[in-house]
Structures are given as structure tokens and as C-alpha cells.
Amino acid sequence: MNILAVIPARYNSTRFPGKPIRAYIGKSSMIKLTYEQAKKSNVDEVVVATDDKRIYEHVLGFGGKVVMTEHFHKTGTERLIEVRKHKDWSDYDAYINVQGDEPFIDPEQINEVIKMMELRDYSVATLHAKCESLKDLMDPNIVKQVVSHEKVLYSSRSPIPWPGKKGDNFDKYEYHVHLGIYGFPKNVLDNIDLDYQPPIQAIENLEQLNWAAAGIEMYSRLSKWQVGINTVEDLMRVGGTVADELPYKGCTNPNSYNYEPNATEDDGSCQLYPEVPKFYKRQFELLPWETKQKIYGEYRYYLTDETSKLYPMNNSRLIDRFWASRNLNVNDKN
16 A cells, blocks of 8 residues: 655644744754654655645755645645645555644554554544543543544544533543544545535534545544644643744735735735626526536636646636636627
């Protein structure tokens, strides 16, 4: 099995902006430490998937492999799926999502996920650990997981199973927390539909409930809980330091197709989307629903020749692209 480890690394973290390259432990950045730990595992290759030029250049600087992905992704799995579609990274049998804020991840944990995928190539593989305290059990930022015979029954931000009114059940039952690593055989990854968000996923704000609701099974094995770096306080607890934030020049106009929300200063490179006459938009709206759905699926992403990058399109952009693909002159109609 040919396996690629993907480390999603976005810049605009709410709790710790710039965390991948601003969080340092010793002389190494957090993303560098995570990358090095992943390289020690049995995966065939490791790549960082980022939405920011600063992270991109930083990874290249320490000799790592990195790919630019879109800024609109809400989860690491969305970013991983874009990597899966990239021409340079599409030939792997399986993909492992390694969290970019796990600088202390044990390579053997990644190897355990590989073993699970080799055993069950029809499901998602992950890990869990014993919950050490009632405080952690009640913390909504720590995801809890109920597992039976390695099969994940449910994941939640709530304490599950119910700990009792005063937490009396905590000492009677071994509670588990989910570790942020996922292994996807390529056939499983290709069947995940992130366009649809089931109600339980929206309520819990947990990406794994997307494929759970779709009937894709997830299996998990008991492992050890590693320290993750979510906040500056977490970094301080492990003796880390925070580097200064670097400036970033780019397009700051959200109406441009090359808009970069991470940019701190506009560099004059913005390229606006062309307007499409109302006539064509009305024609699009008159199409049967099934035809619209096909168009949405076909033109949800488009590939630019200049950068070979995937860009998202909302409905108005889909309409623009639809008519442009048919070589229609947008100036013909009003």
C-alpha cells in the first residue's frame, strides 16, 4: 500500500494565528517538528498542505515538501481531498491526515493507522486514548469517542456516555477521547461528500460525523494521548516560544478570484471575476433542476492554467463558468 501523509496547515487559526510557523519548541517550528515525526513513520511520503505563502516558503526552507491549497477549506479533510485531486499527489493508495499541531506525535501511532487500513480498506482508521480526568471529559474542545470492538459508535463534544449528575460514572467506566489522526483508503476518501452537511455534523461541528452519517464506518484503536498545541498557553506549558508575525502581501479584494484572506497588505495583483449578463443568468435559472445539479458538479472547481490551482465557485461563479465554457460572448446580451 502506497501511502501519503498530509499535514494540513492553515495560517488563520482563531486561537493562535500563524501557529504552524510562529510556535517554536527549541529551535524548530511546530510544523517542522510534526513533519519530521511523520517522516519517521512507514508512510511513503509526507507533504504539508497550506493556504499561506509564508508557511509554504517556511516548509521549503527546511527541505520539506509542500503544496498550496485553497483558503476556504473549513476542515483538514477538505484540504486533504484537494491534495488527492492534485496531479502530483493523486497516485497513492491511501492518505493519512496528520494534524499540524501535533509536534509530539509518535511515528508508531501513524504506523498503527496504516495497519488498520491494510486490515480494512473499506473504512476510515483513527485512534483514541483514555480520558484522564473529569475536567477533560467535560471540555467541549476535547472530542469524546465511544468505541466497541474497535468500531466507532459515536463522536461528540459532549461527555459520552453520560457521566452522571456529579460525574459519579467517571470512575466506573473507561472514557475515551479522540486523537486527531485519520487514515483514508483512496476509495473511501473519494466517496466522502463534503458538500452535504448532515444535521449532526452541524450541531457537533465535527467533520467525522459527515462520513458517519453517510454510512462510512470508522475504526479506532487505543493509543496514548499526545500533547497538542492549540493555544499560546499550551505552547508555554511545553517550554515553547512565539515568533513574530511576518507580513504578507497579496490580493485583499474578496471579489477577486485570486483573493488571499491571509494578506496583510494589498500588492495590486487582484483580478476581478467578469460579470455575466442577466440574459444568461435567466437562461440558467430556467434549466431543469437535474441539469443544474450536473453543472454544479462539473464546474464546482475549475483549473487555472497559470497556477494549476483549484478555485471554488459559488452559484454566480458557476453560472459565469457555465456560459464561458460554451464560448459565449458575455457582451452579446444584456
